[in-house]
Amino acid sequence: MDRNLYRGEAINSLIDAAYRGRISRRTFFRGLASLGIATATAYDMAEHATFAHANQSAQNANLKGEYDYIVVGAGAAGCLMAHRLSQGGRASVLVIEGGGTNIEQEKISGPLGWPTNIGSDTDWCHKTVPMAHLGNRVIPVPVGKVIGGGSSINAMMWLRGDKADFDEWEAKAGPNWGFDAIAGRFKKLERYAGGEGQYRGGSGPIPTQTTALSHPVTRAVIEASKEQGIPEKSNINGSASMLGASQTDHNIENGRRVSAAHCFLMPALSRSSLTLLTDTPVWRLDIANGTCRGVFATVGGQERRIAAAKEVVLCAGAIHSPKILMLSGVGPAEHLRKLGIPVIVDRPEIGANLQDHVLTRIYFRSKTKMPAFEGTGVSGTTYLKTSASLPGPDIQILGRQNVFGSADIKFDEGYAIMPGLMKAKSRGSVRLTGTDPDSPLLVDPNYLAEQADIDTYVAGMQLGIEIGNARAFSDIRSEQFSLRGANKADIADFVRKTFVTYFHYAGTCAMGKESTAPVDEALRVRGVDRLRVVDASVMPTLPCSNTHAPVLAIADIAADLILASSPA
Ligand SMILES: Cc1cc2nc3c(=O)[nH]c(=O)nc-3n(C[C@H](O)[C@H](O)[C@H](O)COP(=O)(O)OP(=O)(O)OC[C@H]3O[C@@H](n4cnc5c(N)ncnc54)[C@H](O)[C@@H]3O)c2cc1C
Known part of the structure; x- marks a missing residue:
């Protein structure tokens, strides 16, 4: 095996341990130096990690009752959103992640361990319903449960998608989501080892390389x-x-998995404008009079309401964003009534249109x-x-x-x-089985x-x-x-x-110009003010590629839309 991968894994483990405050600045610095990181770089990294850990400890100890923005889920989209909204200190941002920070473990830090996350503590461990037309097969539906979300446990393939995919999005949801827009973000976000080109980025935050x-x-x-x-x-x-x-291309650099947590969240943890709460599942939104006012989350074992002065941004992924909406009374009325959930907005399309490769x-x-x-x-x-x-x-x-x-x-x-x-016509759904947030979900991809x-x-x-x-x-x-x-x-x-899943669930809160689309062209949930969905759920159709890079492009465009709608 490539020795570089061992080195990359060791560097990631050190970084992640330092940000969690599990090793001292000195140990971190020495560890980096022993792995060949230049002294000045190692020093800066050690300083930042130490400061970020101290900052987050203080922010968590002084949790406020209200933030400008609440980002639900620190997965691929959520990490980017956390970074963009808290940049410049112009707004206070609370990021609430249901999983932990433990990305220093080998199965995440090294590029090879990704399959061992499946069924582990870093997976929400869903499975499909028995699929009658497939001889009642049931297959696992892994979903990342850790900072970085899918980007921390995925196979790191880095593919953008075809122009035809985004022509489809543009036809459904307008020019914000067409090929030029997505290709522009893809280029902005990556730092391709092969150098900048018409469609390749040379100076973005995400290092990518060709195998x-x-x-x-x-x-x-x-x-x-x-x-x-x-x-x-x-x-x-x-x-x-x-x-x-x-x-193929991968978001790997010097043998290191480079996730959305590494590129966007961790650099922002030193900001006083950002608070990251982990191991804190959000189970319901606080919606009154057609406005989302905040979230209910289990903080330290207690249910707590935290208010959002500007917006709540749901980034919980294509399986959990519709779940949170439905538990909050936004979804198919008939389904919600059967479960005894008061219907706030009848949106039959929420949780429908589930797609996968x-x-x-x-x-x-x-x-x-x-x-x-x-x-x-x-x-x-x-x-x-x-x-x-x-x-x-x-x-x-x-x-x-x-x-x-x-x-x-x-x-x-x-x-x-x-x-x-890659372009299946079959559509499935995500549905609840009860009002208890821990009740299993009915995930039916209808493959x-x-x-x-x-x-x-x-x-x-x-x-x-x-x-x-x-x-x-x-x-x-x-x-x-x-x-x-x-x-x-x-x-x-x-x-x-x-067949097995390619892990690319999408489409369950699809964006669109039509009034039947649950989120509009700016990813606002129709029928609820101050609430957006920004993750793989909003894809109206799957691109022919893997989904990590397209999700990041979506989040970067959405951040512009959010910031433009609420100037400083
Ligand atoms: C095993 C696996 C392999 C994959 N391989 C690739 C690949 O090689 N290349 C590629 O491009 N794509 C791959 N993908 C897909 C890609 O990682 C996802 O499409 C992408 O991560 C989706 O981003 P997201 O922001 O929509 O959701 P996620 O990244 O899943 O983030 C959602 C976040 O929300 C959190 N969350 C969920 N519910 C709650 C709650 N109630 N309260 C608080 N937080 C919550 C989750 O813990 C998670 O951190 C893979 C996915 C998996 C699972």
């Missing part, structure tokens, strides 16, 4: 795609279209043991359209440098090709319910099989293991039985 081309699976995925007539591209996020075969692993045995994996083990990727008439890609195919998730083949005795369905999704996905899987069997893999491949000799019906059956 090395050295692993044989990476090169083979690209060459095999070319055999299928798919062109190679050198920079996956470097053009308006995502179509083509290339290496799915992935399926096709395994191949290798001739010899696979070389040590690089990066996170996922490398080459191909974006393609299953029909020439589509405006953008609907399938993504990923190469996996080893075997992950199989009981039949050992980790280093093969590789996998993983097609993903592959539409026949069109099965047809598209089978076509993508067939291409995945061809890529895995291509000449480009002949030096590595011994034999195809999954789906040998399978026809379309066999593939459809395999997919239904074995």
